[in-house]
Amino acid sequence: MRVLLADDQRLVRAGFRMILSAEPGIEVVGEAEDGAEAVALSGELRPDVVLMDVRMPRMNGLEATREIVRDEASPRVLVLTTFDLDEYVYGALQAGASGFLLKDAPEDQLVAAIRVVSEGGSLFAPSVTRRLIESFAGHGQVEPPAGLDELTAREAEVLKLIARGLSNAEIAETLVVSEHTVKSHVAHVLMKLGLRDRVQAVVLAYESGLIRPGDAG
Numbered sequence: 001m002r003v004l005l006a007d008d009q010r011l012v013r014a015g016f017r018m019i020l021s022a023e024p025g026i027e028v029v030g031e032a033e034d035g036a037e038a039v040a041l042s043g044e045l046r047p048d049v050v051l052m053d054v055r056m057p058r059m060n061g062l063e064a065t066r067e068i069v070r071d072e073a074s075p076r077v078l079v080l081t082t083f084d085l086d087e088y089v090y091g092a093l094q095a096g097a098s099g100f101l102l103k104d105a106p107e108d109q110l111v112a113a114i115r116v117v118s119e120g121g122s123l124f125a126p127s128v129t130r131r132l133i134e135s136f137a138g139h140g141q142v143e144p145p146a147g148l149d150e151l152t153a154r155e156a157e158v159l160k161l162i163a164r165g166l167s168n169a170e171i172a173e174t175l176v177v178s179e180h181t182v183k184s185h186v187a188h189v190l191m192k193l194g195l196r197d198r199v200q201a202v203v204l205a206y207e208s209g210l211i212r213p214g215d216a217g
Contacts, residue, residue: 001118002029004047004075006038006064008056012103016051019107026114035059039067047075048118054081054092062091069096076117093199098122122197147193148208155192156210158185162198163205 003020005013005028013031020026029045032038035052036059042050050068054061065077079092079100092100098117101110116122151159154175161171168186172179186198195201205211 001026001049001114002045002047003027003114004030004032004038004041004045004050006032006035006050006056006061007053007080008033009053012053016110019110020114023111026111035061035064038064042068042075043071049114050075050077051114052077052079052092052097054079062095065092065097066095076120078113078117093203096200098197098199120197122199148210150192151189155185155189158182159189159201159205160211162186162189163202163211165202 003026005016007013007016010033013033017028017031020028029047030041032041034056038050038052038056039059041047050065052061052065056064059067061079065079068074068077074096077092077097079097080103081100082103099113099122101113105113148156157175158171161174166174168179168182172182175182189201190196190198193201193204195204
């Protein structure tokens, strides 16, 4: 698993490198000190995951994420932020990031997040998901995509639960179905809406008005 570190603080990069270098199956292939360098190194080194800081000189993490994920074979981007509420983070999710995590997260949570994202999953820091979405989603709502009409009633229900931040296991418990059934529904939702992961599903659900801030309570 090849990882690129993007952060303007040398000590932060050194700390991440030390943590990840001790993990079997993970290789840090490069370091970028700003967003522009992250974009360049991403194309050159072809990492599987980019750990992306939000606030950087020359090009911030939001702009860099948007540039990196333009390519169909692009790496997954995991946004890291010092703050538990940052408008750039929501913007980065819109730009195509696969999730976000606080920089002060435990080491095992960071490693687990990288593995989840590299395998095609998505991850939200539990402590900030709801506040971030409720603060920034719903601003300038867009027209619901045509694919929403193709969802079955159960698939639409699953989409709403995804938007509330529930895991597959939690959705299974809520709907009283197996986790395997939930995985199948999630796959169908993503396919019908042309989305690549749960992060994009959450953004779409709020922007289209399918679920609104406050519904997640």
